[in-house]
Amino acid sequence: MFSDKEQFKELFLRKLEMTYGKSVEETCRRDQFHVLGMMVREYISKDWIESAEKARTSKSKQIYYLSIEFLPGRFLGNNLLNLGITELLKEGLDELGIDLSDIEDIEADAGLGNGGLGRLAACFLDSLASLSLPGHGCGIRYKHGLFEQKFVDGFQVELPEQWLSHGFVWEVRKPDLAEEIPFWGTVESYSDGGRLKFRHIDAVKVLAVPYDVPVVGYQNKTVNTLRLWSAEPALVPWQKDIMKYKRETEAVTEFLYPNDTHDEGKILRLKQQYFLVAATLKSIMGSFRKKYNDIHLFHEKIGLHINDTHPVLAIPELMRILIDEENLTWDDAWNITTKCISYTNHTTLSEALEKWPVRILEPLLPRIYMIIHEINERYCQDLWAAYPGNWNHIEQMAIIAHGEVKMAHLAIAGSFSVNGVAKLHTEILKNREMKNFFDFYPSKFNNKTNGITHRRWLMKANPELCGLITEAIGEEWKSSPEQLELLNPYYNDNSFLGGLRDVKKIKKHQLADRIYKNTGLRVNVDSIFDVQVKRLHAYKRQLLNVFHIMHLYNRMKEDKHYKPYPRTFIFGAKASPGYYYAKKVIKLINSVAEKVNNDRDVNSYIQVVFLENYNVSLAEEIFPATEVSEQISTASKEASGTGNMKFMMNGAVTIGTLDGANVEMEERLGPENIFIFGLNADQVISYLANGGYSPYDYYHGDERIQLICNQLINGFFPNSSEHFETIFDSLLTENDQFFVLRDFASYISTQRQVEEAYQDQASWSQKSLKNIAMSGFFSSDRTVKEYADEIWNIKPL
Missing domain, CATH: 3.40.50.2000 (Glycogen Phosphorylase B;)
Structure with missing residues (x-):
């Protein structure tokens, strides 16, 4: 499709006419963007299928990167760069009287993030694919991402961002892989062969429907997946107020970061967080079970990385699955969970560390709260053994205290790795903000200084500089960015x-x-x-x-x-x-x-x-x-x-x-x-x-x-x-x-x-x-x- 300029032009014109039933002269830039996007996605599909098949059949470990935010920006230009076909398409479109940059400007930014946290996650996905590593993103498909900002008399005014108003050409909806996510209800206990077990009953269920987006590696035929979950109504025949249920369901994935100054907003945020981890873990467990018979291999084959505290409910949710559905003992389930989950901390601001009121979390997620409570009880027993009689110290480190669940504390207790994102940040965590935890778990803490993808931020954003660098030191820096140091001899x-x-x-x-x-x-x-x-x-x-x-x-x-x-x-x-x-x-x-x-x-x-x-x-x-x-x-x-x-x-x-x-x-x-x-x-x-x-x-x-x-x-x-x-x-x-x-x-x-x-x-x-x-x-x-x-x-x- 993109191996020959003439073939591309012929196919592009034909698809344009077939899709919109009008000549190229009559089509607008949006029509042209949509058709070009469909062609590129089709072109990606073969490598995407082969990459997924390789991951499915390989016995190697897979990593799933859970983040409440992803901020990928536009996909077209980045995909063309990573596929190595930018120049061919540019020349072909030029000959048709179409400017590729005009088409790129039509694409809306996928506004699924707020700032550095979401942009870092997007850079990591680009690097995972470009290094041919088996790693996938898991996030939420917000109908409206971060708000659109306008200035009126110098004041910020927020408008709903409409990034999906013309569709999203890169996504593939997969309703056959939807998962049901329960909220509210109660937990009942029962005996199964003499063993005490629990089940969640009378829950209000929401359907999590996955939309998969390809993440293209740099000229290496690797295409990983960003899976975004969207909330839709499930079949609940007993539900009396159908319209209220529909509104509440769709609200789960409507906005990024709903205002949580009131309980209604807090409940919605907590729903979002559980929705993301529960859907992701159900999906991962289903894939794992098709591949392996032994649940005790789970942590050897699956890694779950939580990007900041928003996905920390992955810890009690994985415990729930292993205990309630896989029939493991608490100790076996905890051993697997704590070997499976790693956590990145992104702040030194204590006020930014999430805390959820028990009065909100317990009724919304009754089984999850039971598990968090049990984790806290056992964890506090360990603290008591280390600091006997020091109630104040234990209180400061507890996961549940003063009517609140402290998510960073849960993240540290339930993971095997806690990393900061710069040397100074990690030292501050170890010596000040999380000193108590570092003293208790010194081997868990480590530093991973952040990075950015040079493909988007230098090669794509600054082709003129990219050309100057390449002329001086050759092409290899594009795959090995540390070779930019070869520019040092040009100092004079x-x-x-x-x-x-x-x-x-x-x-x-x-x-x-x-x-x-x-x-x-x-x-x-x-x-x-x-x-x-x-x-x-x-x-x-x-x-x-x-x-x-x-x-x-x-x-x-x-x-x-x-x-x-x-x-x-x-x-x-x-x-x-x-x-x-x-x-x-x-x-x-x-x-x-x-x-x-x-x-x-x-x-x-x-x-x-x-x-x-x-x-x-x-x-x-x-x-x-x-x-x-x-x-x-x-x-x-x-x-x-x-x-x-x-x-x-x-x-x-x-x-x-x-x-x-x-x-x-x-x-x-x-x-x-x-x-x-x-x-x-x-x-x-x-x-x-x-x-x-x-x-x-x-x-x-x-x-x-x-x-x-x-x-x-x-x-x-x-x-x-x-x-x-x-x-x-x-x-x-x-x-x-x-x-x-x-x-x-x-x-x-x-x-x-x-x-x-x-x-x-x-x-x-x-x-x-x-x-x-x-x-x-x-x-x-x-x-x-x-x-x-x-x-x-x-x-x-």
């Missing part, structure tokens, strides 16, 4: 460094066109492109970035002779719908943008852009054009970050704190190729433990800070002062828990160093080169190999 090669500058200018022009198209603002392509794109969260400190912009504005207004080097500040971020403070920061960024961009005294030197609805597709345009990467979270708060790696791989230079993976980036780059400022993790932790920080000292001691803080509430932003009192209070009344004012002076000083360094373009290009050359370590291929070898024990098929 003026021709190559000039090529880097040319590529960056091309990507800046492309992003400037996107900014104009989206916002109507013409930005200066000769300015520094300074970018912060990520979730809007207080610890990520978009506020510190905004304060720098306000400082530059104030300084220019006070001193007519002061002219900073031109800089364009670019933001992209969504705030969680219930996150009041984050939404105020969005309003502040937009208010600053309005003030700066409309002031003729300053807008030749600084411009501010906040791009709506930040997503994977937009990110693919932003990262290659960026020159300064803002990674300015409060040290010790960011587990790893992956945006920092995407910027690095595209030659941006980072300004950041020693937080998350920034620490390892600095180790590889050397301090001369990254701009580090602010408190380090030990200093932050010391302040939090011992006190001693007073933001009022910085407010009264630094006129720049005082002016900026006062501008939040003194009418500087017309009609907006009442909106920013929350931010003012967070800094001064609530003691500035993320140390924005403490790090301000260091940040401003370091930003001046950035400005000076940028003006020496030869030296800046060397920094950029060094970032690209040292980014290979941060490929998700390296990360996934470490998981495969050190946790999952799986080998390429």
